[in-house]
Amino acid sequence: MVGPTRIGLAGLTVMGQNLALNIAEKGFKISVYNRTTSKADETVESVKKEINLPLYGFHDHNSFVQTIQKSRLIIMLVKVGPPVDQTIITLSNYLEKGDCIIDGGNEWYENTERREKATAKLGLLYHGMGVSGGEEGARNGPSMMPGGSFQAFKYIEDILLKVAAQLIAEAYDVLKSAGKLSNEELHHVFSEWNKGELLSFLVEITADIFGIKDDKGEGYLVDKERVEAAKVFKSSGVGDILTEQEVDKKKLIDDVRQALYASKICSYAQGMNLIRAKSAEKGWDLKLGELARFWKGGCIIRAIFLDRIKKAYDRNPELANLLVDPEFSKEIIERQHWWRRVVCLTIKSGITVLGMSSSLSYFDTYRRDRLPANLVQAQRDYFGAHT
Known part of the structure; x- marks a missing residue:
């Protein structure tokens, strides 16, 4: 019994x-x-x-x-x-x-x-x-998120997970396509990044992935998915764009590291803002600093700077956006030069980086005191005058 x-x-x-x-x-x-x-x-x-x-x-x-x-x-x-x-x-x-x-x-x-x-x-x-x-x-x-905290997290979970992984995938694409880094070099780069400010579960497993070869001895697993698509576009001239770029590998690696970190700050800022807005709408009164603490243990988005996010909200529980926290704003301003340079390189090279570029657009939109929306409104008013 x-x-x-x-x-x-x-x-x-x-x-x-x-x-x-x-x-x-x-x-x-x-x-x-x-x-x-x-x-x-x-x-x-x-x-x-x-x-x-x-x-x-x-x-x-x-x-x-x-x-x-x-x-x-x-x-x-x-x-x-x-x-x-x-x-x-x-x-x-x-x-x-x-x-x-x-x-x-x-x-x-x-x-x-x-x-x-x-x-x-x-x-x-x-x-x-x-x-x-x-x-x-x-x-x-595990990372366990009970009650209200769980409800808020479900509202934004898929976005946070997708953005966190997408940014790393884009960093890989730039280094592989524009920088021509080998998988061995990528393994070393991501392993080194995981020792500093980018320390996170996703960067860790990315480093591991580049060290894994196919069981059948046919090369690295991550390369297989690219082969068929490359055949389709080979005659389109897209491949030629990439080969024309002269890139300093060492400089590119540091540029991408800076761009990835800045983009990551923006992705978390957007995620926290969405949770904050939903909390206000539903009357949940969520403590955003506590959410960051929950995610630090066992969760797929766990990262070393979740500690710093918690501290930012501890310093100012009413913080409107992580981008206006003194520490994070200083870091993102310092990195924007490299961030913009990477995005420009990808445009010239024909590499898609939706995560990095949209994060940069979010930053630029947030920091400006005037946006062209006034013209859109004027156009609408003008259209209305003719109805």
Whole structure:
């Protein structure tokens, strides 16, 4: 007979399994359940063979729920959408007032709000909690964003992740296409960058990627995706544009580093501003500095300057934009020369850098006290006069 466990977890995906192991390893007794019962058995057996942690699997909802101590706390890690609603309905048949369900999936925040209201009518507590960090993060220290913080993060998560990765991809493209750096050189460059101000999970794995060769011995993995596209455009003259550029590799590497860092500041500034705006609209009263602290541990966007973002909001909780923080504004102003030079080079070389160029446009738009929107308005007024 299993005694009361501290927490339950429903949904034994790779993330679910590893999060359950992490919780058990911290000394908390945990009950686990999966719709496919063999998954629960597999998880329990693997634990017994290796470390015999206080983790217990169950084949039915009732047994699963009844083993958890009151007031019950259950984390769900199931596929977003209808499966979440179905799991809530099923669990609620066995739960009591005051019990809490936590959705650890990547759900849209409005669905989380809807479910929170629906479960409240049953006397249940409901929280959204984004869990980021992948298999390794879930096992060894995920970034967990509960409640309001999670709702805000879901509003901007895809943008932050895409921008963070896109900027690095663009840096790679400039160095590879304009600078003609080999994969060995790229591995060295990104490894060095990961020792300084660009230290981050994404820069780290990028460095690792350039050191990996295809298992079949056919070259580096990142090159294969370029080959077919290059064949299509070979006769168009685009390739000739790139070969005409004379580039100093050492100088280019430093230019791209400066441009990447400046663009990264802008991407976080935009992300924080979107979260700030949504927080004001919804009345969440989010602490942006705390969000930066959450993301620093285990999250895919974790980076060393998240500490500095937290400090910026600690210094001024009402900070309108990271770009006007004294430290960040000084850094971005100092780097704009190299940033503009890289963007100009990419235009001349026919290299697309939507992330870097749009970040630069955002900076230029934000810093100017006058924009051409007044002409657009005048045009509209003029058009209106003829209707």
